[in-house]
Amino acid sequence: MKSVIKGNSAVAHGVRLARAQVIAAYPITPQTSIIEDLASFVAQGQLRATFVKVESEHSALAACIGAASAGARVFTATSAQGLALMHELIHWAAGARLPIVLADVNRAMAPGWSIWTDQNDTLSQRDTGWMQVYCASSQEVLDSVVQAYKVSEKVLLPTMIVLDAFFLSHTHEVVDIPEQELVDRFLPPLDLPLKLDIQRPGAFGNLVFPDRYMEFRYKIELAHREALEVWRQVDEEWGRLTGRSYGLVDSYKVEDADTVLLTAGTPASTARVAVDRLREEGLAVGVVRLRVFRPFPGADLARVLAGRRRVVVLDRNCSYGHHGIFHQETKSALYDLPERRRPQLVGVIAGLGGRDITAGDIAAILRKASHGELAPVSWWNVLQPEEELEAAVACK
Amino acid sequence: MSVELATYDPQNLHLPEEDLLRSGHLACPGCGAALGMRLALKALGPKTIVVIPACCWAVINGPYPFHALGVPVLQVAFETAAVSAAGIRAALAMQGRDDVAVLAWAGDGGTFDIGFQSLSGAVERNEDIIYVCYDNEAYMNTGIQRSSATPFGAWTTTTPEPNIKPEPKKNMVEILAEHRIPYAATASIAFPEDFVRKLQKARSIKGTKFIHLWISCPAGHKSEERLSVHIARLAVETGVFPLYEVEYGTKYTINHEPAFLDVTEYLKLQGRFRHLTPEDVDFIRRSVAWEWERLRAKAAMGSSLPPPPSPPRRLAMAVSWLGE
Numbered sequence: 001m002k003s004v005i006k007g008n009s010a011v012a013h014g015v016r017l018a019r020a021q022v023i024a025a026y027p028i029t030p031q032t033s034i035i036e037d038l039a040s041f042v043a044q045g046q047l048r049a050t051f052v053k054v055e056s057e058h059s060a061l062a063a064c065i066g067a068a069s070a071g072a073r074v075f076t077a078t079s080a081q082g083l084a085l086m087h088e089l090i091h092w093a094a095g096a097r098l099p100i101v102l103a104d105v106n107r108a109m110a111p112g113w114s115i116w117t118d119q120n121d122t123l124s125q126r127d128t129g130w131m132q133v134y135c136a137s138s139q140e141v142l143d144s145v146v147q148a149y150k151v152s153e154k155v156l157l158p159t160m161i162v163l164d165a166f167f168l169s170h171t172h173e174v175v176d177i178p179e180q181e182l183v184d185r186f187l188p189p190l191d192l193p194l195k196l197d198i199q200r201p202g203a204f205g206n207l208v209f210p211d212r213y214m215e216f217r218y219k220i221e222l223a224h225r226e227a228l229e230v231w232r233q234v235d236e237e238w239g240r241l242t243g244r245s246y247g248l249v250d251s252y253k254v255e256d257a258d259t260v261l262l263t264a265g266t267p268a269s270t271a272r273v274a275v276d277r278l279r280e281e282g283l284a285v286g287v288v289r290l291r292v293f294r295p296f297p298g299a300d301l302a303r304v305l306a307g308r309r310r311v312v313v314l315d316r317n318c319s320y321g322h323h324g325i326f327h328q329e330t331k332s333a334l335y336d337l338p339e340r341r342r343p344q345l346v347g348v349i350a351g352l353g354g355r356d357i358t359a360g361d362i363a364a365i366l367r368k369a370s371h372g373e374l375a376p377v378s379w380w381n382v383l384q385p386e387e388e389l390e391a392a393v394a395c396k
Numbered sequence: 397m398s399v400e401l402a403t404y405d406p407q408n409l410h411l412p413e414e415d416l417l418r419s420g421h422l423a424c425p426g427c428g429a430a431l432g433m434r435l436a437l438k439a440l441g442p443k444t445i446v447v448i449p450a451c452c453w454a455v456i457n458g459p460y461p462f463h464a465l466g467v468p469v470l471q472v473a474f475e476t477a478a479v480s481a482a483g484i485r486a487a488l489a490m491q492g493r494d495d496v497a498v499l500a501w502a503g504d505g506g507t508f509d510i511g512f513q514s515l516s517g518a519v520e521r522n523e524d525i526i527y528v529c530y531d532n533e534a535y536m537n538t539g540i541q542r543s544s545a546t547p548f549g550a551w552t553t554t555t556p557e558p559n560i561k562p563e564p565k566k567n568m569v570e571i572l573a574e575h576r577i578p579y580a581a582t583a584s585i586a587f588p589e590d591f592v593r594k595l596q597k598a599r600s601i602k603g604t605k606f607i608h609l610w611i612s613c614p615a616g617h618k619s620e621e622r623l624s625v626h627i628a629r630l631a632v633e634t635g636v637f638p639l640y641e642v643e644y645g646t647k648y649t650i651n652h653e654p655a656f657l658d659v660t661e662y663l664k665l666q667g668r669f670r671h672l673t674p675e676d677v678d679f680i681r682r683s684v685a686w687e688w689e690r691l692r693a694k695a696a697m698g699s700s701l702p703p704p705p706s707p708p709r710r711l712a713m714a715v716s717w718l719g720e
Contacts, residue, residue, distance in 0.1 A: 021490040024483065050486040054479060055517030062476035062514065066447070066483025069470050072490055074483075088473055196445050196468040196484060198496055203463035205471030207455055 001177050007168035010138040010175050011077065011103045011161065012037035014145025016047045017183040018101075020075040021190075024052040024063035028082040029115045030165040031105045035077055057082035061089040061102075068098040069204060071195035073149065076100070079165065080107035080121040087125065094129025094220060096205060099152035099190070101145060102130075103161045105169045106265065106316075108353040116354020117165035119265065119317035123325045129220045131159040131227060132293040134264040136250075138173040140291075143244055146178075150187050150234045155227045157220070165354060167266045178242060186241055224295040231292050248297035250289040251304050253279065257286030259370045260305060260343070262330055263314040264290045267350075267357045271314070274362035278370075285366050290326060298333035305334060308343040312369045314362070316351040323347045323377045350380035411592055412438040421464035423456045426621030428585045428611025428628060429503075430456060432530045433465070435588050436499065439595035440526070442467055444497045447481045449511060450474035451503030452537045453530075475510040477502040478518035478604075481525040497526060497599050504531040504545035508566050519575040522603040526595065529568065529606070532613035540616045547636075548683070549676050551668045552616075560671065564683065569608050573645040578603040581641035581651075584610045586629035590639060590651055610637045618667025630662040635684045638691055644704065648695035659684060 005013070011034045015023070023042070025035040041047035052063045057078050064074040078086065083104050093100050104122050108114035122132060133148065135141045141163050148159035163169055194202065208216065231248055239245030252272050254260055261271050268289035278285045288304055288311075290297075305311055311334075315324025322328065327347030334342055348365055351357040361380065368374050383391065416437035423430035429452050437444065444467045448454055454471055458464050472480040481500040488496055502511055507529035515527065534552045535541040542552040544566040555561040572580045579601050583591040591609065598605035610631055612624035619627055631637040632654055639652040659681050663669040672680075 022483065022486045024479075024486075048490075050489055052479075052482055052486050052523075053521065055513060055520070059476065059479040059514045059517055062473065062479045063483035063486065065472065065476075066470065066480035067487040068483075070445070070484045070487035070491075072487035074487075089476070092473055196470055198443050198445065198468060201442075201463075201466055201468045203457060203460075203465070203469040203471070206457060206461075206463070206469075207459040209459055212460060 002174055003177055004172050005138065005175050006033065006170055006172055007138040007141050007163050008033040008105070008170065009037050010142040011145055011163070012041065013175075013177050014142040015075045015101075016041050017178060017180060018146050018149045018187055019073065019189070020047070020049055021072040022050050022052065022064065022067035022074045023076065024054050024060045024067070024074070025076045026054055026057045026060050026078070026082060028057070028079045030107060030169045031077045031079040031082070031103070033169075034103060034105075038075075057085045058089060061086045061093060064100050065089060065093055065096060065098060068100050069096065069196050071190065071192045073190045074100050075102070077103040077105070079105045080109055083121045083125065084109065090125050090128045090130060093158045095216070097156040097220070097223070098158060099149070099156055100158040101148045101152060101161065102158065103145065103163065105163055105165050107165045114353040115165065117167060117316065118352045118354065119162075119315075119325075122160060122162050123317050125160065126294065126325070129157065129224075131157055131224070131295060132162060133159065134162045134291060134293055135168065136266055136269050136289060138168065138171070138175045139244065140246055141168065142175055142177065143238060143242070143246070146183055146187060147234050147238055151227060151230050153190055154230050154234075155223045157223050157227060162265070164266045176242070182241055186238065228295045228297060231295070246291055248292040249300045249304055250291050252287040252289075254286035254288060254304055254308070256284055257308055258284040259310045259312065259366060260286045260288055260308045261312050261314055261362060261366055262288045262290065262305070262326065263316075264293065264326060265316065267314055267316060267362070270357060270359050271362045273359040274366060277359065277363055278366055283366065283370050285370065296329060296333070301330060301333040302337055305330075305343055306337050306341045310369055310372075311343045311345050312365060312374065313345065313347045314357070314365065315347060315349050316357070318349050318352070324349050327377070346374045347377045348374065348380050349378070355381070410589055411435070412441070414438060414441065416442060416466035418464050418466065420458065420462065421456050422458055423452070424615055426612065426614040426624040427452070427456070428532065428613060428624055429453060429530045431585045431624075432528070432591075432609050432611050433501065435585070435591050436501070436528060436595055437465065437467065439592040440497050440499060440599060443495055444499055445470065445484055447472055447477055447484065447498065447500045449477040449480075449502050449506045450537070451506050452532075453501060453503070455537065474506055476514055477506055477511050478523070478525065478527055479514040481527070482518050482521070482523035485524050498524070500525055500527040502527070502529055503537070504529060504533060505535045505543045507531075508544045508568055516575065519572055519577050519604045519606070522578070524602055524604070526598045526605045526607070528609055530609045530611050532611050532616055533565070534616050536613050536616040548680065549669060549672050551671060557671050569606070569642065572606050573642045576645040577606055579605040579641065579643055580608075581606070582608045582610070582637065582639055584628050584632050584637065584639060585612070586625050586632060587639060587652065594641065616668070618670070619665055623665055627662065627665050630657065630665070633657050634659045634662040635688055636662055638688065640691065640695075646698045646701055646704065648691070648698045650691070650695060
């Protein structure tokens with residue numbers, strides 16, 4: 001059924017359709033309406049679940065870990081500070097190999113306080129063993145939540161579904177909400193191979209000496225390698241059922257492009273508008289969107305970018321002291337290409353703390369890039385420190 | 397031993413036969429936490445899931461792939477014992493399993509300090525779990541650092557002489573009683589039948605149950621291993637650690653009237669109190685007497701109050717702590 005709903009509602013509908021059994025969450029802007037919708041689904045009997053209304057995000061994920069260890073399908077959602085507070089347990093969930101699905105509404109980290117979008121909250125969780133999916137539409141959000149349960153439960157890794165604050169979380173779009181019966185066919189009830197069971201009293205999470213710890217970590221790595229293929233299959237299966245699939249990497253007008261913009265999240269949608277505009281000007285430009293970030297589809301990226309003249313990576317994030325995180329990751333994916341097929345790579349950091357990235361911005365970036373006028377790393381549309389100070393003083 | 401106490405005749409101990417703590421665990425000799433777990437599982441039986449945060453028991457259960465208990469164990473992060481147990485309960489509820497007890501088993505650091513927030517949250521939501529804090533009065537697993545359960549005057553590696561701990565021990569049962577927790581009690585490894593009875597009572601009550609179990613720690617208390625149970629008994633018989641229970645934060649029952657031996661009988665067997673001056677000991681003596689007066693006053697007040705109002709019937713399940 002087609003409905004006009006917010007990105008956050010799309011998350012909640014995905015969780016409802018996946019028949020999550022235990023939800024534990026704590027409110028934080030701009031995530032809050034996800035759990036409000038879920039509380040309402042539970043109260044109205046539209047979702048048979050226990051909602052544990054915890055006193056912090058740390059406890060939210062701890063409750064999910066307990067419930068998942070006992071074999072329940074679980075869900076939580078958060079943003080920024082909440083995700084950072086969970087960090088210890090983010091590692092724990094992956095180390096315990098629990099198929100938890102978490103929605104993070106990308107929000108910039110404090111200080112200063114910001115409720116607006118950027119990707120540093122989720123990218124700070126990059127090395128925890130979680131899978132990460134960056135969405136560009138509300139429809140994709142709903143579909144990805146359902147897909148994530150299927151993939152997570154197959155490879156026993158948790159998944160973070162990521163959507164931009166406000167540009168996605170609070171924007172109303174037309175979303176096709178699938179029938180329960182269709183989702184039930186796609187996603188069978190969870191049956192974990194190992195769980196807390198008084199008939200088989202095992203111990204989970206015991207002390208591990210150096211002779212075995214590494215083997216457990218190696219298994220996480222193997223699961224991630226397997227997950228790349230599983231994401232592909234699950235996405236294709238969903239496509240056969242609904243007509244919608246997204247791939248690990250989503251590209252637009254790249255085949256004949258000379259210069260390609262690579263990004264993640266909603267700026268990729270905006271970039272399509274800019275690309276269409278520049279194509280009219282005769283510039284051969286295209287967009288690649290990184291959707292599944294962990295496991296990292298490096299080979300897919302290399303395939304789609306090989307032979308392009310230039311790639312501009314647009315990062316709504318920064319690894320301070322180095323450069324944008326998708327920029328670094330793309331660079332690592334392209335390194336193995338033969339030199340003649342390897343594009344020139346530049347990085348642009350833009351839109352931190354929710355600053356708008358308009359089609360005009362992206363067109364200007366691509367235009368400069370096409371003319372070879374972009375520095376290897378640049379910050380877009382940013383005041384210099386003395387200009388900023390002047391502007392602040394002028395306010396007083 | 398300078399004081400002879402009425403000792404239990406093991407032949408006359410009335411405890412369940414079944415032992416779910418197996419040999420091969422890694423507890424130190426004389427460890428009160430091992431004895432406590434043995435008793436707890438005797439009381440609760442095999443239909444129990446145990447949650448263990450960072451604490452001595454995170455090691456005692458054995459390294460992978462060993463497991464000293466005959467029940468499932470989930471090890472969890474330091475500050476999450478109560479809420480992890482609540483998560484398990486939520487999953488069991490969805491699976492229609494109401495016959496399994498979920499036991500959070502945490503040390504004093506994981507309860508009084510770092511785990512206090514999630515414990516308070518779980519108690520406020522009245523999660524259906526049994527929480528036992530086995531209290532050895534310091535961070536023993538990391539090598540004897542003070543916690544907020546460390547008593548006045550105790551030496552630890554972070555309260556070395558002459559900077560011995562100047563603050564009194566936090567009173568966890570009273571704090572949880574003010575949450576109107578359905579059941580909170582103190583217990584001692586030297587009173588096994590009392591502890592087992594309290595766990596069985598806890599199991600019969602819906603909602604959050606908290607038991608504060610005093611245990612000896614020869615390594616941390618600088619005491620003789622063979623005296624572990626004796627010292628635990630002295631903690632009770634000197635009045636330092638009263639045995640009592642509180643229902644719904646109101647109804648107090650003092651379970652054992654101590655002999656009120658002089659506190660020196662308890663203090664002198666533990667190297668952690670060796671440096672105390674007569675003035676310090678006198679302060680402890682007077683504090684014990686004052687705490688007992690306070691406890692008796694609370695018990696008297698509780699017994700004079702009418703029962704709390706009953707909640708609307710349709711919400712009785714959600715707020716069962718208000719009484720049936």
